[in-house]
Amino acid sequence: MTDLLSVARLAGVSRATAARAFSEPDKVREATRNKVFAASESLGFRPNYVARQLRTQSTRIIGVMLPTLSNPVFSEQLQGMEHLAREHGYALMVATTDYDTRRESAVLENLLRQRVDGLVLTVADARHSACLALLEQEPLPAVLVHNPSATNFITISVDNQRAMQHATQQLLTLGHIRIGMIAGPVQQSDRAQLRYQGYCGAMRDAGLMPLPLMEMAHHTRIDAGRLAALLAEHALTALLCSNDLLALSAIGSLQRLGYAVPEQISVVGFDGIALGEMVCPALCSVVQPQRELGAIAMESLMNLIQGVETPSRILDFTLRRGESIAPARF
Amino acid sequence: MTDLLSVARLAGVSRATAARAFSEPDKVREATRNKVFAASESLGFRPNYVARQLRTQSTRIIGVMLPTLSNPVFSEQLQGMEHLAREHGYALMVATTDYDTRRESAVLENLLRQRVDGLVLTVADARHSACLALLEQEPLPAVLVHNPSATNFITISVDNQRAMQHATQQLLTLGHIRIGMIAGPVQQSDRAQLRYQGYCGAMRDAGLMPLPLMEMAHHTRIDAGRLAALLAEHALTALLCSNDLLALSAIGSLQRLGYAVPEQISVVGFDGIALGEMVCPALCSVVQPQRELGAIAMESLMNLIQGVETPSRILDFTLRRGESIAPARF
DNA sequence: TTGTAAGCGTTATCAC
DNA sequence: GTGATAACGCTTACAA
Numbered sequence: 296m297t298d299l300l301s302v303a304r305l306a307g308v309s310r311a312t313a314a315r316a317f318s319e320p321d322k323v324r325e326a327t328r329n330k331v332f333a334a335s336e337s338l339g340f341r342p343n344y345v346a347r348q349l350r351t352q353s354t355r356i357i358g359v360m361l362p363t364l365s366n367p368v369f370s371e372q373l374q375g376m377e378h379l380a381r382e383h384g385y386a387l388m389v390a391t392t393d394y395d396t397r398r399e400s401a402v403l404e405n406l407l408r409q410r411v412d413g414l415v416l417t418v419a420d421a422r423h424s425a426c427l428a429l430l431e432q433e434p435l436p437a438v439l440v441h442n443p444s445a446t447n448f449i450t451i452s453v454d455n456q457r458a459m460q461h462a463t464q465q466l467l468t469l470g471h472i473r474i475g476m477i478a479g480p481v482q483q484s485d486r487a488q489l490r491y492q493g494y495c496g497a498m499r500d501a502g503l504m505p506l507p508l509m510e511m512a513h514h515t516r517i518d519a520g521r522l523a524a525l526l527a528e529h530a531l532t533a534l535l536c537s538n539d540l541l542a543l544s545a546i547g548s549l550q551r552l553g554y555a556v557p558e559q560i561s562v563v564g565f566d567g568i569a570l571g572e573m574v575c576p577a578l579c580s581v582v583q584p585q586r587e588l589g590a591i592a593m594e595s596l597m598n599l600i601q602g603v604e605t606p607s608r609i610l611d612f613t614l615r616r617g618e619s620i621a622p623a624r625f
Numbered sequence: 626m627t628d629l630l631s632v633a634r635l636a637g638v639s640r641a642t643a644a645r646a647f648s649e650p651d652k653v654r655e656a657t658r659n660k661v662f663a664a665s666e667s668l669g670f671r672p673n674y675v676a677r678q679l680r681t682q683s684t685r686i687i688g689v690m691l692p693t694l695s696n697p698v699f700s701e702q703l704q705g706m707e708h709l710a711r712e713h714g715y716a717l718m719v720a721t722t723d724y725d726t727r728r729e730s731a732v733l734e735n736l737l738r739q740r741v742d743g744l745v746l747t748v749a750d751a752r753h754s755a756c757l758a759l760l761e762q763e764p765l766p767a768v769l770v771h772n773p774s775a776t777n778f779i780t781i782s783v784d785n786q787r788a789m790q791h792a793t794q795q796l797l798t799l800g801h802i803r804i805g806m807i808a809g810p811v812q813q814s815d816r817a818q819l820r821y822q823g824y825c826g827a828m829r830d831a832g833l834m835p836l837p838l839m840e841m842a843h844h845t846r847i848d849a850g851r852l853a854a855l856l857a858e859h860a861l862t863a864l865l866c867s868n869d870l871l872a873l874s875a876i877g878s879l880q881r882l883g884y885a886v887p888e889q890i891s892v893v894g895f896d897g898i899a900l901g902e903m904v905c906p907a908l909c910s911v912v913q914p915q916r917e918l919g920a921i922a923m924e925s926l927m928n929l930i931q932g933v934e935t936p937s938r939i940l941d942f943t944l945r946r947g948e949s950i951a952p953a954r955f
Numbered sequence: 956t957t958g959t960a961a962g963c964g965t966t967a968t969c970a971c
Numbered sequence: 972g973t974g975a976t977a978a979c980g981c982t983t984a985c986a987a
Binding site for chain 2: 339341342343344345346348349354356363364365367370371373374377378381386387388389390391404405407408409410432515516517540543544546547548550551569570572573574575577
């Protein structure tokens with residue numbers, strides 16, 4: 296691959312002039328500039344960003360760390376970040392962790408070695424995170440998404456607890472009393488824990504005993520057998536799920552078990568993934584602005600990088616009514 | 626940030642020795658090595674990959690270009706690639722194009738300037754792609770996913786045409802005759818076109834006239850009004866969809882329109898996304914191994930980078946029966 | 956086993 | 972306006 300020096304030679308100018316022709320075109324006489332461009336063209340010159348990065352000490356790369364891309368919440372978030380980063384001329388280096396804290400640390404270390412200009416990350420549990428502890432020592436601009444419990448960082452998220460509390464109240468308003476909640480591996484998700492607290496709060500406010508959280512082995516798939524047992528044991532009429540995939544999986548399982556949704560049992564999800572609206576019954580869900588979470592996080596990071604102070608933000612959620620909840624029947 | 630020279634000085638050795646302590650530990654006496662590590666530790670040294678990349682002319686970064694991350698097919702594929710790349714010590718630089726050929730070219734140029742060691746890409750239409758034309762001139766290892774029509778490249782995909790032909794035959798076997806097909810913007814997807822050809826082939830083989838492809842404005846969402854018109858006009862009893870999101874959207878719309886699926890109308894999707902299995906009725910779909918497509922593409926790329934010749938591959942599909950198709954009723 | 960020194964392809968700081 | 976030259980932080984012959 297040709298370099299700037301060859302271009303300069305072919306154009307009959309110095310390397311400095313060739314460089315200027317690209318970066319500060321008006322500081323170069325037009326004739327010279329054209330010679331440089333012609334030479335560049337004929338040699339198939341392509342600027343080497345790595346060299347530039349080393350020299351300028353700035354990579355224009357943003358490191359992105361996410362638990363998984365198999366959940367649309369995160370891939371939509373990533374899509375939102377990608378668009379915004381591109382607008383600002385930044386590229387994305389993306390890594391996933393599968394909710395594994397050791398991978399979180401390894402990924403972070405890698406990104407730091409790559410000298411990314413900033414980070415947008417979502418960790419499994421911000422309160423017990425070696426990775427965040429390390430990051431705190433670093434002067435690198437960083438924004439967390441979905442991790443409001445990381446109080447030492449700038450975070451972008453919705454109020455998970457209040458959101459789930461709101462959803463629970465909605466069910467209570469519909470006359471439900473025996474309401475249960477399921478989640479994926481809860482140790483791996485501070486979000487799920489906050490959502491459970493929201494459920495508990497709403498139940499207690501209504502003078503009801505919250506049920507223990509039913510924990511599934513997988514973040515996004517129901518164990519139909521255990522679900523059936525849970526329903527029977529507590530005679531549930533409504534089910535809250537800590538995310539939409541779990542909720543959709545629950546609805547499918549329930550229907551196969553012979554339950555009518557929402558006539559016999561109401562189901563509520565969390566996240567508001569696009570698919571939830573398409574299926575029938577449309578999923579009732581706490582909608583968080585998925586792309587916007589990513590886009591705003593990236594926008595905030597861009598500010599930080601430019602030295603502009605930027606606040607943490609709690610974005611609004613909405614409860615999408617859908618068709619998967621109905622008044623309780625007695 | 627500290628550099629190797631400072632570490633070396635603190636350890637009382639030369640820069641070369643410090644470097645070797647990291648890259649070829651056994652070529653350094655243990656005592657020296659420990660001095661280096663200790664110095665490195667106390668200074669908080671972190672290798673600068675950018676400098677290494679410039680020096681070694683190898684970034685250990687793979688460029689990834691995908692149409693969108695909003696379709697699980699692609700995000701799963703990316704997930705598969707990410708795992709494999711990480712295993713091999715490569716990082717991923719990810720960009721999306723929204724099926725826009727101009728963005729494809731821009732993204733490619735960027736990735737080339739970043740001097741990625743290889744590329745895994747999925748383009749909108751491999752037969753008309755400025756981006757691939759450019760790439761052909763480059764000596765860079767590259768693998769295409771989902772673009773079997775790119776004959777000058779190594780491609781990993783399923784046989785889209787045969788797969789859709791198979792699905793269509795399945796419907797024919799069930800007694801369906803009036804079978805229609807819908808797709809997203811077909812100009813933007815060579816895959817959709819291949820799938821349509823598969824449908825046409827099966828229909829003709831059965832002595833039936835294929836219907837024109839019904840093109841939706843969006844890749845992943847149905848226009849319910851137009852769908853209804855289509856159904857009525859041709860009195861369809863079965864509907865093929867060029868992807869699963871479209872199919873799920875179609876099922877939802879149909880149910881809201883009062884159709885029973887599959888009793889009145891059978892629906893078949895394409896891709897085999899995980900969600901399709903969860904909903905009820907479970908989506909009948911041509912399943913392609915999404916993660917594997919990504920993983921194998923990345924594996925092939927790793928081979929290419931090491932100079933090992935690697936063939937294009939057509940992976941097997943399976944038809945998942947699901948619950949969204951049934952025998953035709955007369 | 957360790958040190959010296961050149962070089963990767965830029966950008967930036969000087970002079971002219 | 973343009974040119975010479977020194978970094979940026981690392982790897983790697985080659986020497987010692």
